Amino acid sequence: MKVPGCILCLSLTAAPVMADPMTGKAAAKQMYRGEGAVVQMLDGAGLSQADATALTMVGTGQPWYGAIAISPDEGLMVEATVAAVNHHTVAAAETAARKGCEAKRKGKAACVVVAHLLPKGWKPADLTLSQDATAALRKDYKTPGALAISPTTGSFALTKGEAAGDLAVQTCNEKAGAKDCILAVQD
Structure with missing residues (x-):
């Protein structure tokens, strides 16, 4: 599934900043069941269909919330391709993926996030947990x-x-x- 531009950016990047903690019962109602993520490819990533398919296959088995960053000058199958997974928000995963990619990239262009890893049936919630x-x-x-x-x-x-x-x-x-x-x- 492709996510156009930044339509979801505001709802995906909100960090879990809470004035008061939730009760266990209220929190449990907002949690997802199952394992593995749904991969949302971001528009404008410049990936071939084959690369997008490969990332989707690999990403589906990863824990949510996650992000995959690549070095655009180097392609997909290099050390600089980084998946940051099992974070409490996509924003945190994006930051970690970009940081990991930047530390390893050899190309001139800055690393970009090309995919999000979300729980099946994801919707914005007051509390998100890895x-x-x-x-x-x-x-x-x-x-x-x-x-x-x-x-x-x-x-x-x-x-x-x-x-x-x-x-x-x-x-x-x-x-x-x-x-x-x-x-x-x-x-």
């Missing part, structure tokens, strides 16, 4: 508990007990190697 965080929420979340996420790295931490919120943020920050974790779910 495929792994979604699975953990569905399988292991208990009250009292909390889920903290790193909007930039895709890391998360799920904790239980009365002090779960603070512990989830601390654990998530340690896993992420960053200090940007936020509390997304708490009861």
Whole structure:
């Protein structure tokens, strides 16, 4: 499926910035089921039909939310082609894919994102979680508990007990190697 220009850009790039965490029940209602992503090829990527087909085949088996970036001067089958997957938003995946591609590209043109990896049936939601965080929420979340996420790295931490919120943020920050974790779910 091709996504024209930036029609979806605003709804796809919103980061999970939340004033208050959701309850586990409310969060579970917004989560997707299943595994593997739907690949949305972006218009203007300049890929041949064969390259688009190859990316779709590979991307379908990857976890959502993701993005694929390429070095336009080098083509598809090079080290600079980078897929960033299992993030909490497409915006975070795009940033990671571009950064990885830029670090490896040898061509003159800047790297471009050519595809998004989304859950089947994707629609904008107040909370989006990586495929792994979604699975953990569905399988292991208990009250009292909390889920903290790193909007930039895709890391998360799920904790239980009365002090779960603070512990989830601390654990998530340690896993992420960053200090940007936020509390997304708490009861």
